[in-house]
Amino acid sequence: MGKIQKLSLGLVGLLLGASLVACDDGRTGAQDAARTLASAVAALDVGAVPFDGKDSGAANEQLRAAFKGLDPLKPAVRSGELKLDSGTATVPLDYSWKVGAAEWKYTVTAQLKKSGDKWLTVWSPGLLVPGLADTEVLGTASEAPQRADILGAADAKLVTYRPVVHVGIDKPRLGSADPAAAAAELAQLVGADPAAYTQQVQAAGAEAFVTAITLRQDGRTVTDEQIAAVPGARAIADSLPLAPSRTFARALLGSVAEASAEQIEKSGGALKAGDSTGTGGLQQQYDAQLRGTDGIQVFAQTAGLTAEQRQAQPNGGRRILFQEPMKAGTPLKTTLDPKLQQLAEDILAKVGPASAIVALRPSSGAVLAAASGPGSNGYDTAMLGQYAPGSIFKIVDSLAMFRTGMTPDSKVDCPATLTVDGRAFKNAEGYPATSLGSVALRDAFAHSCNTAFINAREQISQAQLESAATSLGVAVEAPSLGAAAFLGSVPSEAAGTEHAASMIGQGKVLMSPLAAAIMAGSVAKGGPVAPVLVMNPNAAPAGSPAPSAGATAEPSTSAPAPAKSAGPPVTAAEAASLADMMRAVVTSGHAGFLASVPGAPVGAKTGTAEFGKDNPPKTHAWIVAVHGDLAVAVFVEDGGLGATTSGPLLKEFLTAAG
Structure with a gap:
């Protein structure tokens, strides 16, 4: 590059620089002052802002007095497009207050004056709120509506x-x-x-x-x-x-x-x-x-x-x-039936340990009662409880067995005792000797032969158990329930004694009383029950967040997750076979006391699940039943045998429910 060309470029640079300086008419300083003012007002502290016509400390005191009645609220304040006229400028300040669930917005105009190399804000209470007088302060008043039913x-x-x-x-x-x-x-x-x-x-x-x-x-x-x-x-x-x-x-x-x-x-x-x-x-x-x-x-x-x-x-x-x-x-709006809910609570009033009765309508999934007894000490045992279901889980076992080609009449081996990997399993005390040996699956189910169902562990994998449970509407999410609930958990993998324990509803298998009622209800319906409790979960007022209709909250962070996918829905034919065996529990098995319940024939399944480290161990007492278009689960946490503890409670409920 020649000397003449370099000289020309240098002159251009000097001229351009002079031009930029000439165009700097104070806008940058005014904009900085406006942004500083907006930030100071938003912080409710203008003590460091230079004012024209007002001491900064006095202005700050007036601001705080004006807004004291809104405490602890603070506004968001943003400065807008500045208009410059010689040594003065105007700039809009956009205010936004979050007042309860509402937003209060307005705009005021601030005036700035240049004094030497500084820009001063012209003080006025109108900087805070349009038309605010020197003697005025702000306040709020609220009126709450009556709470909805x-x-x-x-x-x-x-x-x-x-x-x-x-x-x-x-x-x-x-x-x-x-x-x-x-x-x-x-x-x-x-x-x-x-x-x-x-x-x-x-x-x-x-x-x-x-x-x-x-x-x-x-x-x-x-x-x-x-x-x-x-x-x-x-x-x-x-x-x-x-x-x-x-x-x-x-x-x-x-x-x-x-x-x-x-x-x-x-x-x-x-x-x-x-x-x-x-x-x-x-x-x-x-x-x-x-x-x-x-x-x-x-x-x-x-x-x-x-x-x-x-x-x-x-x-x-x-x-x-x-x-x-x-x-x-x-x-x-919920599906709870106040008469059935009160009936369930009256029946549980005499039960000492934690307890629950859940009743639902299989045809619609409507939860009619979800009562937790006084022994639950305020905990929602009915909806959130996590307990080993014991032998009521044989409903799930039986469905899995049907899917390998068995029927209620298929023969199974029911020995008095069975040892799996060194752990001995036996039937409940009082198991009838006449139902030992080679018996029909229906008979093993009616008398709740533990060893017969554990013997099926070679034909029924843990994954098949999980799939059968989900086919009956449990161990899954409940998108239509609208309330916090635990619908059960069946591990997809288990081996040895843990898999054997799963076959009798123990090990890591868990259910809530709600889940037990759903399982029984799916048998009555001939398809998986989708439970419903809250009918309008999204009807929140405008501007108010509503919980998801599918909210299925766990009672604790340790609650097992539901199955990742559901198995094929239980069919009408499969459900009919399960209903046949549940009826046998009443006609020839543990629950003969339900034969006198008036109305439609009752089908049931009892369950007893050991827990804790006592010797002999404490037990959960379960019973589930179907009675026309009603499915009921009764649970007592420390309750002995399902048939003798929960059974009479169930009979009282079904008889009074009509």
């Missing part, structure tokens, strides 16, 4: 608002009475902890009403006269979303209570202090659908006015800036 079959109201009374000490009514003595006396009357309640009353403010207990109005035994006899005590009438009784389907339905600090934190702004929310069961799973969304207002009002001064002004002195109407929740 949980409905049962034929829209029966399972959970609805029922009258209650809050019983407590109203401290302004105490007069000269001793608060501690009054608190202790009231606690004694209503069954509260006297020491804890006395401490609550003493710690509360002079104007407080301190609740000792909330009682259902219906059936309460503590009278208004008894309450009024305690100094400062009173009963305040209210209504709360409640089931028919304190225990009715509690583990399944859950409850409603004031939101905890943890629930509020996890809600992402949907809950605030004082809100009610679902805890456990369907109330928690479908909280957004049932709760609806609060109506909310953001308003500006003159700071420092007394309550009387506000009341004297139109609209209480409030200027509405934003409002979102209240949206009622949507009732949750």
Whole structure:
């Protein structure tokens, strides 16, 4: 390159640089100042922002005072396209607030002035909210809708608002009475902890009403006269979303209570202090659908006015800036039959260990009752329990055996004892000697011959067992159930004694009472039952997330996963053969006591499964039955034999269910 060409390029570079400098009219500095302002306002701290006409500290105090009523909310603020005019500029600030479930958006215009080499923001409270006056601050008001009902079959109201009374000490009514003595006396009357309640009353403010207990109005035994006899005590009438009784389907339905600090934190702004929310069961799973969304207002009002001064002004002195109407929740429709649910709970009320009764309608899959007994201590044993099913699993074994060419009349070998890899297996105590040796599969099933089914382990692989279980609707997911449940687990691989144990429903085979009812129901239906409990799981209000209709939650992180794929559905012919053998359990086997149940013939299968390390071991007691278009499973965790423990409970249920 020649010297002349290099000189020309250098001149061009100098001219271009001079041109760029000449075009820098301060826009870059103004844009930086606008972005800094937006970030500072979003952080609710403009103490470092230089202002024109206002001390930065004073501006910061005014900002914080204006927005204090929205705490802990903070806005997102973004600066828009800047317009420059000599030494002044204007820039839009776009605000976005998350207010409950709603979004409040608005735009204000900020003015900037150049002072030397700095850009100053012209202060105005209108920078914060359009038209905000110097004397105004912001506040919010909300209105919560009533919680929607949980409905049962034929829209029966399972959970609805029922009258209650809050019983407590109203401290302004105490007069000269001793608060501690009054608190202790009231606690004694209503069954509260006297020491804890006395401490609550003493710690509360002079104007407080301190609740000792909330009682259902219906059936309460503590009278208004008894309450009024305690100094400062009173009963305040209210209504709360409640089931028919304190225990009715509690583990399944859950409850409603004031939101905890943890629930509020996890809600992402949907809950605030004082809100009610679902805890456990369907109330928690479908909280957004049932709760609806609060109506909310953001308003500006003159700071420092007394309550009387506000009341004297139109609209209480409030200027509405934003409002979102209240949206009622949507009732949750379930298939539960309140009469059958209550019947199941009444029957289990006398059972000490954890227990469950599940009833469903095979033709539709509708879950009619899912009761967990008092021994379950609030756990949903019916839906979430994970237990070895014992001999009720021989329904699965039998289906797998049919698929190798056997029938109910095929002969099987039923020895008194059997040893597999050094482990001895035997039949239950009292097994009839007349059903030992070479017997029909139907007879081995009716009397529950363990050794006959273990003997089939060479012909039936573990994978075939898993496939047969899934063919009967268990050990799979339940996309139409709409509730947390465990539908069973059958390992696809097992060898030796573990495979032998699987043949009698032990080893690593697990079922819930719900899964057991599904298995029996699939026999009655002649095809796999797809259980349904929640009928409208996606009917959440707009803007509220609804749980998936297919949510099949495990009760713990250790819950086994369902099978990766389901086997071929049980056929009508296969189900008829299984029904034939379940009927034999009643006509010639363990469950003869069910022969007197009125109505359609009952088919059943009993089951006893050992657990724990005691000697002799404790046992789970199971029985499943089909009775017309009804399938029922009864379970007692520490219950001896299925026929003698769970059997009478089943008979009582079937007889009363009609």
